[in-house]
Amino acid sequence: MKITDTVRRAGRSLRNAKARTLLTSLAIAVGAFTLTLSLAAGEGSRQYAEKIITSNIDPQALIVAKDKSLFGADAGAGGLKEYSEGTTQYAGLTLKSLSQAELDKIKKTEGIERVQPSYLVKAQYVEFESNDKKFTSDITMYDASVRAESAAGSLPALGEQIKDDEIIVPQGFLKTIGIDNPADLLGKKVTFTLVKPAPTPSEAEINQIIATEGAAGLAKLAQGETTKETFTVRTVSKDSVTSLSASSALFISENRAKELSEFLTKGTKDYQRYIAVTAIAKDSADPEKVKEALVKQGLTARTAKDLQGLLFTIVNLLQGIVAGFGVLALIASVFGIINTQYISVLERTQQIGLMKALGMRGKDVAKLFRYEAAWIGFLGGVIGSGAAWGLGTLLNPWITKQLSLGDGNYLLVFQVIPVIVLIVALMLIAVVAGYFPARKAAKLDPIEALRTE
């Protein structure tokens, strides 16, 4: 018997039992629906994550640190740690930090174009011209390698720094400052009050100061040094959903950030020590190779790709969970197919007997039932995937709005090829499910079958 004839006969048998065929394939459709959605959500999330990373991070940039726990699994582990010279407190953690000498060594590593430490300025308080209250805020350097968006005022071209007397204020601060329109803040003055902690004098130094300046001198020493720095607001940066850059800090130029940070730490053990630096690889160098070279120096480094991998791991995990439900639905539907096909064999005992009496081979009879199962799988796959596709496309704008993904970004990205692969896989699963009923049909004795009245 020719395959086309078998397929046609299989299709005809299914059409003769429309309700049963449809109900059986709906069970598969549930699985197909879930799997199609999980495929689409996975693809959408990956595309979205990639978009965020490529639009925010220079692919040639590496974040380099000395302490592995900054990236590692035990990051955030506080508590008791062995003391070592050259550690820095960061967010309550004691982390090994990089010294200026190590920084120079990184600079000399092959393939590295430049190294950019991130300077943190710990101001006592911050004042805005339009408000007489005092605030606290993180102050850090403007990162020229990261693209930002502006709500008011202009931003320098990528790779260029802002001027030394300029400051960028994130849009999120406006509410606290008490300003509604971002443009109102442009040109206004921002003042930092910086207090340099008093150095800890030795006993000999204390004795000397008392001897030369008396008690007044000692009091002056204990007070530390206070200075005020004033900046002009250049730009109000926009809170962007696709922006990873810290939108919760005030940005000043690299020079000033370095200067102020060093002013504050001079004489302390934190002077010229950095938890992490950003290294930019040369355009011709492979960031992965540079990373290897840095690791050999006993440092840890994280590339844009690593960050992408981390995000993808999360996406894949979530996708796996959704797909798991789809697979469960499919397993349930497999039993549905087996049951339906067994009933079909029983119902058509006479027909099978006739076909075998007329010389149809057992394997052709089995094929007939397997193709029927494949048709059911196909139908279920098309219904499920089609429904998921249609519904997903319909809901995408709403999901984007609910999750604030930004215009043009969709959570569900449907692709033709994975869906086709899915449908083919479902057909195969259905065929496997139809194996035992098909075998039963193939083994039917035509004499017995034709005796059935």
Next chain:
Amino acid sequence: MIELKQVTKTYGKKQNAFTALDNVSFMIPDGASVAILGKSGSGKSTLMHAMSGLDRPETGEVIIDGEDILKLKTKQIDKFRAHKIGFIFQSFFVQANETVSDNVSLPLEIAGVARSTRKKKITAALESVDLLEKIGNKAKNLSGGQKQRLAVARAIVNEPQIIFADEPTGNLDSVTGAKVEDMLFAYNKEKGVTLIIVTHDPDLAGKCDMQINIKDGKIESIRDLKKTPATAPTTTRIKVGM
């Protein structure tokens, strides 16, 4: 030519064993019309199954065209049935949900006949049983007589050498039954096809060239009606079982 040599078929095992065919031997010449007569349970259906390759007796030979079909592999027997045998059953066994055309098409599809030649053969077969105008109808919409004529068309469509008819008129009234009988005999004469009818209707058996009476799995008598209307099996063409 169909020749059976000492064919024995037993069902069941040991104490429960039941001998359906007991050492049966005879010969049927090509183009003959043969009636196998016997009461129910006499073994006449088993005999038909043995001759058509549906059943495999344990001992003996069933020689068709010089070949012992009992020695063939399943695949070859299937092929033999698909190409050389046509079947007609008492309860028609037409596929009710399929069209008349699809019903007749089945043996051709099984035999692997090309689609282009099928159409012509189906039309010819339906024409010879006077059902051409029903070609697109569903088989369930046909009357009993029409269904059996459809079964005849299905049996002859692939131009078999032998047609087995198991009580072909058993479920029909005498008028429609007679029409089906006439068709079968006409086809038998016209094409020289061997026609083997299993029946307990003596009138139908009387229209055949040859009668094989079977009782309790044994051949009781064989009569050649064409040559000698008498009871004695004297012709040289027929070898009576021992």
